[in-house]
Amino acid sequence: MTRITAPDATSPIPTATTPAIPGFDYRRVPVADGVSLNVAVGGSGAPIVLLHGFPQTHLMWRHVASDLAATHTVICPDLRGYGASDKPAEADATTYSKRTMAADIVALAHALGYERFALAGHDRGALVAFRAGLDHPAAITHLACLDVLPTLDMWDVLHGTTAAVGFHLYLMAQPPGLPEQMIAAAPDAFFGHFLDLWANDPEAIPADIRAAYLAACRDAVPSIVADYRASAGIDVEHDRADQDAGNRLRMPVAVLQQDWGAALGYDATALWRAWAPDLRHTTVTAGHFMAEEVPSDIAKTLRELIAN
Template sequence: MTPTIPGFDHQRIQVADGVALHTAVGGSGSPIVLLHGFPQTHLMWRHVAADLAADHTVICPDLRGYGASDKPADTDRATYAKRTMAADIVALARALGHERFALAGHDRGALVAFRTGLDHPAAITHLACLDVLPTLDMWEVMRGTSAAIGFHLYLMAQPPGLPEQLIAAAPDVFFGHFLDLWAHHPTAIPAHIRAAYLDACREAVPSIVADYRASAGIDVEHDQADRDAGNLLDMPVTVLQQDWGAALGFDAQALWSAWAPELAHTTVNCGHFMAEEAPERVIAELRKLLAR
């Protein structure tokens, strides 16, 4: 049986032609949308969502191409652009009756959240991004041997064919590698949740690769255009990150500050999967953000 977030209703919501997002919704009050990262699904928010649902309407979708959401074929370079995925999230919120909402994302979901904040500022009241850099900055700072930690970024940036075949040949080994490597506290992802993540990824290799391929192409173009135009995130922004900036030779807070004038940047002592490894801290920081 597929795990669920207790007390949440699950539904499929149409957000674009031929694309519906599997979404868990719970609680009542001012809305907040939570976007998952790689190689996960909306289940990564299970602890945080349950707490926030005490006084917020909490909306947890699987991103297009992930989990139980639709996975359109990558026939256009914009199909998995973060701009397209951001439009999905705004459409999702509107379908649920919310013109304005808070938005938090982790990893890939944080890149979608970042793009949503730039493209749809009137819709986003508060923004949180967990353990990621904006796409343009990420590519600019990754270099030398330290970039080996991001080998998957370069693999999935290759033209269609090779990365899909390599990953599909051993999907559990590939996706499981990141679940094992990036978690400082492996017990934070119990066996049944890990199995659900691997099951979902196994069925989504082409769309996951397409998501990453977009981040080496069209997403960079969109970020560069915003940088050139001086566009900024004008809502209160919280960024939570591991202490990996100094280790990789760059100042993550300074990079984020260039995009977000109202930034609160905090280091969290855990692995990459902080909503599962340190949920109490994530909850506390999101509640501080929502009070700003």
Template sequence: MTIEISGFTRQRITVADGVALNVAVGGTGSPVVLLHGFPQTHLMWRHVAPDLAADHTVICPDLRGYGASDKPEDTDGHAYSKRTMAADIVALARALGHERFALAGHDRGALVAIRAGLDHPNAVTHLASLDVLPTLDTWDVLHGRSAAPGFHLFLMAQPPGLPETLIGAAPDAFFGHFLDLWSTDAIPADVRAAYLEASRGAVRSIVADYRATATVDVEHDEADRRAGNRLRMPVTVLQQDWGAMLGYDAASRWRAWADDLDHRTVSFGHFMAEESPAEIVKALRDLLAR
């Protein structure tokens, strides 16, 4: 049985070069786009989206390469750059009639959201990031034994061939490891099965997404840092206390990117929209009121 977000309708929308995204849309009012993380799909917003839909048009896509969205070949190393994926989201919103929209992302989706805020400041009115640092900072703070939990970042950064072969040999074990490690029983069995099924069919595109984060995405962040390009819209960041675990000041890292920043360290786990949806809804509503 297909799992749906209550009250939402699903459709496919072509955004660029023939790439179509699977998207669930619900509600009416000012638009809010919600981007999922790894190894999830748009279903991670199943508790948050209906609440926001009471007074917003809520748009929940599967990112390119994930879920039921298209998974193009990465022939040039740019097909899964966050710049490309952010352009998808802007095109998706426009196709639905929205030139400007609020944007919230978790994990991988947060990296896409950050890039959208940097590349398309006139389109993104508000930005929320759940449990990541910007790409450039992520690589800066991962070092020594403390980097061990991020082994998958280093594995999928390798040249094409080895990561795809290793992960493809046991996809349920690989993706299930993160679902089980990072979850506090917030992901029921049927949703977990849906995430595994989606990831099983997306090994190459997921690896390409992560590989871009170790290559072209870093180049784009470095160029922005040199140019002084910053996030000019109101920004809310919710993070676990990764700074204490990895030895860095998370808020100061974020202040280097965002002028109007509300940075909060939270006690709930990585899959926070599934574990603590009421708190996430409140944080997003607080952001939208700024």
């Protein structure tokens, strides 16, 4: 039976005007000193944790989570700094390092009664999942990463004019102050730009979900920037240390990506296989928000991964 920490007084219980994953139970779960995560839990069976990307919240998994809940206990948190989860101030580089955020997720699963679990992440959540797989191999049974490259490889493949596609990475890598001010001056325009640009099917993100994403980002500019800033600094250091030490992902890994390689000039499968010897790499015909555009395909892939 799933053990869930009781919600505190600030628990974001969904209302008729607040989007939620139907049939899921919402709680706040403490995971670190002064940090609690907003989490939706549903279903029963072997556990799988689903981590959202940018500029989204746990709601991006609403279709996939409902599908998987027929056979699994599905745990969908908002990452620290996002959605309705706590947003600690950036005290130093570790506050939003993927190592810290991965430790949050392992602590969350343990608080819910699970020592071992499958883990899937999209975009930023995939980077957290990747780090969790390296740092906590005994806890992660299976790992899936959607539409991302490991941080170290991402910076290596971005170069020349093709790097313009990642302008936000460079903006939010700057020291505290300017990026936060610029984004906070027009948050809906900034975050909405990516929702529009990265979706092959705009109808996959309906108006109420889009509004929820924008509202969540509007309230989290400093922590979102801090998350990205970490990926240009301490996260690179952690990845390089693992690469130099020969550390690899020990569990079965599935990677689903758009075909970026043709445009940016790299072999995505080869880059991932260097980190994940037991790899299933699939090119997906969808936009970046594939869990919302082709949720049945994503759920099918996750089921096949966990079955092995």
